Amino acid sequence: MVAFYASALDGIARNPALPTPLLLRLLAFDEGGGHPPRDAVQRAGLPEPAVGVILAHPNPGVRIDFAMSARAEPAQRARLADDPSPKVRAALAYGPERLPRTTVEPLPDAVCARLLDDPDPSVRAALLNSPHLAPSFVASMAAHHDPEARRGAVRAWEILPPGEQAALLADPDAEVRRAAALRECRRDARVTAELLRDPESAAEAQRCGLLVRADAERCVAERTHPAALAENPSLPADLVERLAVDPDEAVRLAVSLRPELDETRRMAIDFTAGDFDRGDGVRWVRDGLADPEVLRRAATSAHPLLQRAAARSPHLPPDLLRLLARVEDPVLENLLGIYHPDTPEEVLMRVFARLGGTFSAWMAETHPRFPREGLAARYADHPDGNYRRLAVRDPAATPELIERLSHDPAVWTRQAAAGDPRLPLHRLREALHVPELASSAGANPALPEAEMAAVLERAGVPA
Template identity: 80%
Template sequence: MVAFHASALDGVARNPALPTPLLLRLLACEGGGDGPPRPAFRRARLPEAAVAVILAHPNPGARIEFAISARAEPSQRARLVDDPSPKVRAALAYGPEWHDPRTTVAPLPDDVCARLLDDSVPSVRAALLDSPHLGPSFVASLATHRDPAARRKAARGWEKLPTGERSALLADPDPEVRQAAALGECRRDARVTAELLRDPKSAAEALRHGILHRADAERCLAGRTHLAALAENPSLPHDLVERLAVDPDEDVRLAVSLRPELDEKRRMSIHFTVDALTRGDVQWVRDGLADPGVLRRAATSAHPLLRRTAAQSPHLPPDLLDLLARTEDQVVDNLLGVYHPDTPQEVLMRVYARLGGTFSAWMAETHPRFPREGLAARYADHPDGNYRRLAVRDPAATPQLIERLSHDLEVWTRQAAAEDPRLPLRRLREALHVPELASSAGANPALPEDKMTAVLERAGVPA
């Protein structure tokens, strides 16, 4: 018989029914090239025996995969803090590079972060300070750290720092720390803003957020310096806002149109254009994604960027969710499909139909509202293979239909059928030898244990 295709091993590594003894055997394998299959180290709820094998694995690449797993418990990943490889410690320090946007990554314990920040290797310390997964208590503790880079990181969380730490950072001996602190303080002190405007490196951000003296604002207007940033400034006098609202620069007018104090009539009277695919990340709306008042203002606005930013909130009440679902805006549809757990099925299907590919497959597999019932009857014979793939999701799909779809002309449809536990065992065994189906067949939870064992043996995974 022809040997199993090599990708079958990757499938077995992510098979949810993989018995613990086979998992331990797979994890212990040193493998070739980059080591054992990556999915094995990113599984959820790994047993303690498996974690112990990973921590002692001789291949640093294997330990790195565990260090960046979004599914592993922080307390488990934290045990790599003393790993002999700086690359592993740096991977641990930064954490997962991608995770489901509907979830958050729990931070490492503060004491582990503190040890990583004191690591002897600069790349480990830098990875920690670049991490988006640090807890707020640890970030606040950085204000008194001996490393200036750590104090700069603390200054970026200015609003959460106690008064004493703020004062110390404003008088810090390191000029970059002082500048980072000043960029936080300028939001409440026009004198600090004026000082920052003298430095080209900090001028744009100071203009965007700082309290402004009118003379400084007029000077920027006269010199046409960073006008788009100036147009966002919350302290800008009303008459200067009105001047910028008719500025010849389109980016400046767009920035004015997004100001939070404008009423809807004035906002939409400004001449601006928005690209059809611009996501929309309006800061005052992003800051209020859990605020009912902010969400209502943004979701009911005619301004597409306000609506698109509101669509990123999982907290939209039913009436606003329904309103945004009817806006006929493709970007709004996409964002609702990613972020809101109650997105209407018709929106999810619109996104699926329009985008196809990996994103639609991910959404269909993970969104709690994506339809399932009736898909076989509707789509099993659809001319588009992207839709025939949906028939596999139907709980009423028969084994005969699943087998038929495993021979479909569209490879994604064949792969979806090969991973379905209703696939007849004869066809499932056959799929292990088909290059484009082997990984899906290996991940099929109906795959018998003896076949999983055979895949490991054919791949040279030692007992």
């Protein structure tokens, strides 16, 4: 297949104006071991005939693409639960990759239960590692015959009935007992004491277990896991103060992130926040990204890691978003641009200018607040092609400007213009035969149906 025909075909696969008959023809493509473009398989709102073609496709790679589509309805993907290929069932069990500002609906509990009992171990492992399981299903695994499933059920510890918690704590499998104990130790000092004697559990028990005074003093003196201990919410205040002046910088940093400190005490600690540390390790903020009180404590702090941790939440109220948007911190701005749908335009433009490349393109195309109006006047003649392509986003850009930008020296600017429906038809037809523009031109919703059909013909997709 000629390379630019293949590129044009990829573009047509994601073209929002692609008629259903051509979509069905494209999805059925399997000649010579061919594979329809992934964008065709993972389109949003696929009609039922298209889903039927995918589910029956002889190439398991096509079915895998659909199993991992974030745009497909869970009930549609669930129809692959009995697929003959364990690779397809494993892809279904794990589900789509998690992307910022997107949510994936979990598969029905009954389908997950079937996958958990799948005869192939790779399918069972994929399900247990999936980030998309409903809490109700996770909790239901507490009585499963497979110890790996029972250990997975510990993730739903807070909603498990006391009887099921007790059963997991007494489970015949040592790993299940350890996982359950590491949850129970947060409220039980006796369980914490037992875990402290287990080298495999000691660090986590020091981090989150309920400590009696004697155990806390011994942990401080022994210094086996001092940075983990510095996070422990039950650590007595005087021992917290001792660790606040510890010679280990990581220990002082951990103390500075404790939730109970007031700002005066927090900022009096001699800590250093890494220039690229995103605050992912601040557990009490990470676990409370939907909790207004947690977000307020973190966002109003002067500690850069608490601010960055809060910036990962899409639930920031407007006043906290405005507060963080005024902080001069590139890492924090990047996080706001990635995670928050209402990030102010001026922040998004600073992130765009700073990062450039693929990330900037993704943000400009997907962020609901990324600016559009006025970009043509500001950037059509900018010396940087990364900015000239922004002019294509402007609703006021004329067809003449779009055509001019389709000949721009910068390839990304040319590609942006080739995909714009205002591009004059004669230039759009030309772009279909230019290797670096063929994909963008194929995705252009102004491309006539006859031209789409011709691309399929030239690419060898049979009628």
